[in-house]
Amino acid sequence: MDFLQQLGPVALGSRLRRLSEYFTSEAATIYTDYNLEFQPRWYPVFYLVAHRPGISSNEIASQIGHTHASVSQIVKELVRHSLLTMRTDAHDQRRRLMTLTPLGQEMLPRLRAQTDDVRRSMQALLAEADVDLWQALDRLEAQLQQQSLRTWVAQARQQREASPVTLRDFRTGDQPVFRQLNEEWISRYFKLEPADLKALDHPEEYILEPGGGILLAELHGQVVGTCALIKMDDGRSYELAKMAVSPAAQGQQIGFLLGQAAIQRVRDFGGTRVYLESNAILKPALALYRKLGFQDLAEPNPSPYARADVQMELLLR
Structure with a gap:
């Protein structure tokens, strides 16, 4: 690319x-x-x-x-x-x-x-x-x-400047809130698995150092959302993972903003494909992914997560 x-x-x-x-x-x-x-x-x-x-x-x-x-x-x-x-x-x-x-x-x-x-x-x-x-x-x-x-550009600028939501990269000291937001939603529907703990407890080692990224969304100075990009073995694909938005901040398009920013970040990395895993009971999340352009995989891949029964991808052109 x-x-x-x-x-x-x-x-x-x-x-x-x-x-x-x-x-x-x-x-x-x-x-x-x-x-x-x-x-x-x-x-x-x-x-x-x-x-x-x-x-x-x-x-x-x-x-x-x-x-x-x-x-x-x-x-x-x-x-x-x-x-x-x-x-x-x-x-x-x-x-x-x-x-x-x-x-x-x-x-x-x-x-x-x-x-x-x-x-x-x-x-x-x-x-x-x-x-x-x-x-x-x-x-x-x-x-x-x-x-x-x-x-068109003026309208986009007005929307951005009027929005109370700001996005930023992961910084030292963000690990506790990164874990809290994800543990909150995972525990509500499923249970934490070893692959979760590896990413949530050691995000720098497991996500950032291999070439991935973590984005956080702030609302009035408080972190209320996050998502991660994990570099995959082929070097051109990135897994969109650990997307979470605080229940108190839902309904403000924060997940969509994070998803858009994550896709653009993959482009910035030189990636050509974004991959994700989810579960069929998470209807709002699946609707968000499809709105972002993701499509279901025809053939499933092996997954480290017992809960993953949906796999999707977005090919970047």
Whole structure:
């Protein structure tokens, strides 16, 4: 997993930019394969003029969602390469209308053949990847038209600043409350087992030193929730364990906040999978895990816990 994958959705812009740069680089070589002296960035402007001769640069910018300055620069390049010509609108001297030159018209059939090949190859690629990326982008852009990303971030900030819950890492001296919170819920439904005691009595040795982590949730300065990440033998998986929230603090989404933070921490560690064990009678916990994206394992693994009759995983992409 590379660094952008570790960052997750927060790096969406960088991830899309990287993908865009890859496609642009590939497109340049593909044009060469078809003996086309053509730049990838010209394509939407050139093709739109081919389909709508006499279109203005303002109309082009509106149709393809680029700035007028960007379209003007591309038009200048196409004119310089004798693929596009401009004429003044007889009814409005300020408007410049675009049409293809004879050289542009001569190139158009070859460009269309290349476009058809690329279209079929992209359809096959997306089908092989089993993702309707185009539809997903349509939905994403529609959401952003309704509400800007800046507004989404402002709302998230307001929620964070308004929440009385804060998350932090385990510190020296936290072992007693870490044990207390977990012993409280385990004893309510089951009984403490040797694997519990190993983690609860020696969290630094058993969880932190091998490369795991422990998160704690504070409410008005008091620790009211916790969860641990235990590094597994394959080095890329982490077990989400020892998640507990004080009964007095339940109903404030603390478990969900801990779960989200734990998943992001696994990404930060470079992990690719989060695993957990639970029990079928813990209905609220199982609902929380599924809300976080966990799915039941088809084949159970051996467990050190007698109570573990549910095993789940979340694969990070």
